Every structure is written in structure tokens, then in C-alpha cells.
Amino acid sequence: MAEFSKLLTNTDIQKRLSLPTKFYNSLPSFEGIHAVSFQAMDESTGLVWTFQCSVRREGHPKPVLSKGWLEFVRSKKLQVGDTIRFSVLDQIVLGEKEVKIYGAIFGPIIAPPVP
Amino acid sequence: MAEFSKLLTNTDIQKRLSLPTKFYNSLPSFEGIHAVSFQAMDESTGLVWTFQCSVRREGHPKPVLSKGWLEFVRSKKLQVGDTIRFSVLDQIVLGEKEVKIYGAIFGPIIAPPVP
DNA sequence: CACTCCACCTGGTCA
DNA sequence: TTGACCAGGTGGAGT
Numbered sequence: 261m262a263e264f265s266k267l268l269t270n271t272d273i274q275k276r277l278s279l280p281t282k283f284y285n286s287l288p289s290f291e292g293i294h295a296v297s298f299q300a301m302d303e304s305t306g307l308v309w310t311f312q313c314s315v316r317r318e319g320h321p322k323p324v325l326s327k328g329w330l331e332f333v334r335s336k337k338l339q340v341g342d343t344i345r346f347s348v349l350d351q352i353v354l355g356e357k358e359v360k361i362y363g364a365i366f367g368p369i370i371a372p373p374v375p
Numbered sequence: 376m377a378e379f380s381k382l383l384t385n386t387d388i389q390k391r392l393s394l395p396t397k398f399y400n401s402l403p404s405f406e407g408i409h410a411v412s413f414q415a416m417d418e419s420t421g422l423v424w425t426f427q428c429s430v431r432r433e434g435h436p437k438p439v440l441s442k443g444w445l446e447f448v449r450s451k452k453l454q455v456g457d458t459i460r461f462s463v464l465d466q467i468v469l470g471e472k473e474v475k476i477y478g479a480i481f482g483p484i485i486a487p488p489v490p
Numbered sequence: 491c492a493c494t495c496c497a498c499c500t501g502g503t504c505a
Numbered sequence: 506t507t508g509a510c511c512a513g514g515t516g517g518a519g520t
Contacts, residue, residue, distance in 0.1 A: 269493095269494065269495080270494090270495075271494065271495055271496085272494095275495095275512090275513080276512095276513080276514095278493070278494065278495095280492085280493080281491090281492065281493085312513095314514090316515080316516085317515090318515090318516080319516075319517090320491070320492070320493090321492090322492085322493080322494095326512090326513065326514080327512085327513070330511090330512070330513090384508085384509065384510090385509080385510080386508090386509055386510060386511095387509090390497095390498090390510090391498085391499095393507095393508060393509070395507085395508085396506085396507065396508090427498095429499085431500075431501075432500080432501090433500090433501075434501075434502085435506065435507065435508090436507090437507080437508075441497090441498065441499075442497080442498065442499095445496090445497070445498090446497095
């Protein structure tokens with residue numbers, strides 16, 4: 261299990277969440293694929309969100325959460341300067357067949373100090 | 376020669392200039408092509424700007440000035456509420472070969488009244 | 491190289 | 506139908 265936190269930037273709020281490469285490396289199998297579905301539970305509500313996590317086909321990886329992310333931003337009223345913390349869970353195996361679930365738990369959102 | 380004026384919107388300032396469909400119809404040959412290069416002279420400076428003018432491939436035409444437009448916006452410090460006026464010139468023929476120049480003159484920029 | 495931001499492109503939706 | 510805006514995908518450039 262790996263933990264990350266991210267200070268939200270302009271682009272994160274308006275477009276998509278750019279993720280540290282460490283995060284990308286901690287997802288088990290991205291091989292050949294450029295996009296995976298990604299579940300994350302919001303710790304505060306217990307709600308599970310589904311995002312698309314994709315990387316560029318060319319150039320350096322640059323992993324981002326794209327589809328679904330903006331909806332999350334709006335729902336949580338995230339703003340530039342907020343920090344989001346999330347923990348990537350290990351792969352979960354269900355039954356005999358291995359079902360890959362890329363998952364994370366979003367921790368509490370930390371608002372910036374009021375100036 | 377046709378004249379147009381446009382009250383600049385948020386999208387015009389931040390993304391691209393959406394043009395009235397009349398404008399699109401007044402450009403001689405857009406046939407089959409979805410993007411043409413487009414020159415425009417800034418009346419106040421005499422400088423000629425080059426933009427890309429493109430339309431959608433599907434759905435309704437929706438002509439816009441894309442490439443080059445944002446640079447122009449910044450250079451002229453255009454803001455939401457400003458009005459831009461432009462005159463589309465007739466096609467210009469140079470020498471024996473017909474050289475199509477889609478051109479326009481951008482007129483004075485009218486700032487909105489201060490509230 | 492890793493990360494961020496920007497410019498651009500495309501299509502969908504809504505009034 | 507048009508125009509405004511949104512969402513998402515892409516590559517380039519700056520730090």
C-alpha cells in the first residue's frame with residue numbers, strides 16, 4: 261500500500277488530475293494499455309468513485325485521472341490549493357479468477373490556510 | 376465585402392473565437408476543407424495576423440478562429456465584453472495564378488462601458 | 491527526467 | 506439552427 265498527497269493545481273481543478281509517476285508505478289499492470297479504470301473510495305462518505313486513469317502513448321508516462329475526475333472535483337468543491345491525500349490499495353483478488361481492481365482511498369481533503 | 380462585429384464571450388477570450396455562420400458563408404471556398412488559413416490586418420497597427428479558421432466535420436458548421444487567436448487576444452489585451460469588428464475582404468487575385476487569400480481587417484476594439 | 495501548464499482539436503449538450 | 510460552454514484527448518514547452 262502506497263500513500264500520496266497532492267496539492268491541487270489549476271489544471272487539476274479545471275482539466276484532470278495529474279499524478280506522480282510513483283503512483284503510476286505502483287499500479288500493478290499498465291502494460292500495453294494506456295488507460296485503466298480506477299476505483300476510489302471517498303473515506304468521508306464511503307462512496308466509491310470510478311475514474312479513468314490514463315497515460316500518454318508517446319513521450320514520458322504522465323499519468324492522469326481524466327474521465328470522472330471533474331465530477332468529483334465539483335462534488336467535493338475542490339479548489340486550487342487544496343490538498344488531496346490518497347492511499348493506493350493492493351490488488352484485490354476475488355474468488356478463483358483474479359479480478360484486478362485498481363483502487364484507492366481518498367483521505368480527508370485539506371483546505372489551505374485562509375490568508 | 377462583409378462586415379461583422381462580435382461581443383466577446385468567455386470562451387472567445389479563453390479558447391477560440393466563435394464566428395457567426397454568415398461569416399463562414401462569406402468565405403469563398405471552404406468546400407470539402409475543414410480548416411483554412413486566414414489573414415487579418417489589425418487596422419490600428421497595420422500588422423497582419425494569421426489565424427486558422429476551422430469548422431466542425433460533423434454536426435452544424437460552427438466556424439471558429441483557433442490557432443493564433445489566443446495570442447492575438449493577449450497581445451491586444453482583449454477582455455470579455457469587448458466588441459471586435461472586422462471586415463472580410465473579397466478574394467484577392469495576384470498575377471495570373473489565382474492566389475486565394477482569405478483576409479479581413481480588424482477594426483477598432485470597443486471596450487465595454489465601465490459600470 | 492518529472493511535473494505542470496498551455497495551446498489546440500474534437501465532439502456533445504443545452505437553450 | 507446557432508452560439509456558448511463543457512469534457513476530454515493530444516503534443517509542446519518551461520522549470
